[in-house]
Structure formats: C-alpha cells, structure tokens
Amino acid sequence: MLQANTLKFLEELSHNNNREWFDANRDTYQATKENFEAFVADLKLAMTPLIPRLEEQQAKNMIFRIFRDVRFSKDKTPYKAHYSAYFSQGGRKWAGAGYYLHIQPGASFAAAGIWMPDGPLLKKIRQEIDYDYDTFRQILGATAFKKHFTKLSGDALQKVPAGYEATNPAADYLKMKSFIAEMHINDEEILRKDFVKKVTTVFTAAGPLVDFMNRAME
Secondary structure (H helix, E strand, C coil), X not given: CCCHHHHHHHHHHHHCCCHHHHHHCHHXXXXXXXXXXXXXXXXXXXXXXXXXXXXXXXXXXXXXXXECCCCCXXXXXXXXXXXXXXXXXXXXXXXXXXXXXXXXXXXEEEEEEXXXXXXXXXXXXXXXXXXXXXXXXXXXXXXXXXXXXXXEECCECCCCCCCCCCCCCCHHHHCECCEEEEEEECHHHHCCXXXXXXXXXXXXXXXXXXXXXXXXXX
C-alpha cells in the first residue's frame, strides 16, 4: 500500500528540486522509494496472470530512476517529481507495448500501449492495424476498455504514411506515432487499500490493446 508520506515527499520535492534539499532529505527519499518498490512488488504479483513473464522479473527492474538525465535538456532540475514503473514482458526497457504507472501528486495516471516505437516496429504496428482493423476497432470499443479510457493519444502525422490511402478506414490510427490509453488517478485513490486491485483492473481492461500491439512484433 502506498503511504501518504510518499506523496508528501514527491510534493515537497517538486518545490525543492535541488541537490541540497534532496541530500538533507535522503532518509525520507529512501523510505518512500522502498514503499514504492513494495507497492510495485504487490502490483507485479497481481498482474502476473496478465503477463506471466512478470514472475521472472524483480520489482526494482520495473521502476524508473528518480534521477534525471540533464545532459541534453534545457531543464536542469536534477530529479523527477514522480515515481513510475513499467510492467511488460521484458522489464522497463522492453521495446514493445506494456503498462505504465505514474505516481505524482495531482498528476498521477495509469497508461497502456506503446510510446514512440522505432521505425521498423511502428511500421509493423501500422500493418497490423490495417490488416486487422475490425479486431482493433472492437478492442477500443469494448465495454471494459471504454469504462476506463476515452481514446488513444499520441503524436501523429498530418497525413497517412506512405503506402496507405487517405480513405483507409483506419487512417486516423495509421497516422499515429504512439498508441497510448491513459486514465487519470486522483490522490485519494492512490492511498486506498484496494489501489493494487484498482490498477490491476484498469490494466486488465487494456490487455487486449497491449496484446494486439505486441502481436505485431511476432
């Protein structure tokens, strides 16, 4: 279960994003990091029926570091003001589709799908959508999916990519460069005892979408 102190730390970090403050609060950081890792371990266990290969993975290998890489960024703040984890067949570095959880006071969300796949994989996903658009449309129109997600989001091209006609029924999806289903989560939900169950239910509803995207890799 996530603790209120974990959200409090992230909120304070967002207002004090510097090394001096972080070093002075390193014990609190360590405690909240361990709390998040324990939560991810519980969520991993609940999601193993959805992704059997999670059983082989350690929770810590699903979690993204809080330290930012600022080498090529104009934003030089050294830390992320959130905790996050990615659940997939191959850990947080998996190139295919999976499930992402983002914990940030006032801006938490659960998401599923794939973000900015490389060119060859993106091409395969578009081919799969074009080839089996009826199934893809049924996935997005399923009652369980629509209960939690409104639409797919992500950057998109202005025109359909080469090889497809503008009149293609799947044209709007063929333009997309990312395929993300996202649902906002409020702070009160995060601290409830049934939050693992809540997230598992949301991710399960997106399971057919993730499976469809990963099918393109096969």
